[in-house]
Amino acid sequence: MTLAERHAEALQHALVGAWGARQGSFWAELDSDGRRKLLGYVAGGRGSLRWYSGEHDMMYQEGHTDTHAVILLAGHVKVTVDKPAGEDSLLVIRYPGQILGEDKALRRDLFRAGKSDPDGYVRRNETTVRTVTVQPLEWALGLAIPSSGLEMFLMMHPGAWAALATDLRSRLDEAETRIGEKIADRRLAKALASMIDYEMALHEGKRKIKLSLTQRELASWIGVSKETVERILHIWRRREIVETGYRTITVLRPDELLRIANVRSSYDPSQWSLGTA
Template identity: 45%
Template sequence: MTGRALNAPVFESLIPRAHHGSFWRELDKEDRARLVMLAGRTRRVAAGETLFHRGSTGSEVLIVLEGFVKVMSMAGETLNLQAIRAPGQLLGEQEALQRGGTTVRRVSAQALTKCRVLVVTSAAFRSFLEEHSRAWEALARELGDRLRESETRVEGMAADAANRRLARALVSLLDPGEVLRVGTGPLQLRLSQADLASWIGTSRETVERILRDWRTRGLVETGYRSIRVMSPTDMFRIAGLPGLPFASAVPAPRVAGKR
């Protein structure tokens, strides 16, 4: 973990990476600059490092600027993957909005990739919301999108085949800029097959079978806790989603041994 001096122009350069509908992206330039001033520091996190544990005390808000973070909650005696936070999204906002008493983290958060987060104290975050009405709108947009995504996932568990649910999960993590650059969607994420299974509501064996089929068809490459999507267009098709808006600009995946 490292603290870094803040530089507003540098933060503005990260906007294209921010998830559509995220808190950070929905703020305007002036509000982002104000929040950077209030935050005071950033934190760099290595892949696999825990940002906070369920049951620990703390009320700082973390805004994901770069990388992906997995959020885990308890289901009985098991810690299951609940969600993945993308660039621009919030972590810990529920604890920050709680007034009075000791705040206890309800979930655990662990970096899937190398990450950088903006650290905001709960007092500064609440003050920012109270002084900037558009910030409340940005918060409502992110929370509303999260709720809709959760509802869609639950509905999909009953109505959609497991391969479609898995494709939608992977598509949600694709970086459009990286797809344009290299023609594939590299997802070097510390996600086990058990993580994926709990995320989409199926068994680990089912996820293993689907990935095996996709590997055979050249759609993905897999390694230890990592997945690389080789054909984003096909993955969107399996997910039942509209094609990539930039598909015509995406070069064909490179084949080993060919130049």
């Protein structure tokens, strides 16, 4: 077996095992047979693994059409919408394991076809005009599947609808937890804490965690003014909870961030090494 083949096999095992996928996400909630079947779409030419190398490498672009859904296998992406003033407004962050662009498959605009279609279904209108832009914070790995293929998978694979429903519910729960918080510093702490993969940080021995978001994006995401975010981060810098740089925020003390957020975690940051991110 060549080195490239070994790398491909290791990637396959990691993806089938849903390593790094957010708890409650579509990919994490699917069983291993379902994950293997979706990855098999790539080998069969009905899907593709795509590497998104930066924020200019967009999954979806507002006003453009597309024909696919994307399962986010690694990395974080941001969902933005253009404002009249010409500035992007950050609506939400999506996490590893979550699915994007699934709305087309949920519209159920399929009709029973004849024998000409091997799946027994065809789509009346395959394209979707996107109302948001989706782009990686730094990088991302996605499994792109045609909307018709995703709908067939949901219809044919046991447990797929339950996995999707859990994904959608977890998104709503996260938004309610974050936006429902009345205290601004706790709301910001919850937003930052939600982006930290504590299991991966513990595995890799990282104590400093770098998040690629601007202060304006953070303000838009949690629904407060940019000045409020600047004030809170100024206090946290003095307390050495975070460091800020150009378009980045580095969490130095995840344990203190969790305390401010009033979030309980099973991971003990004191176990982490003193290595930097």
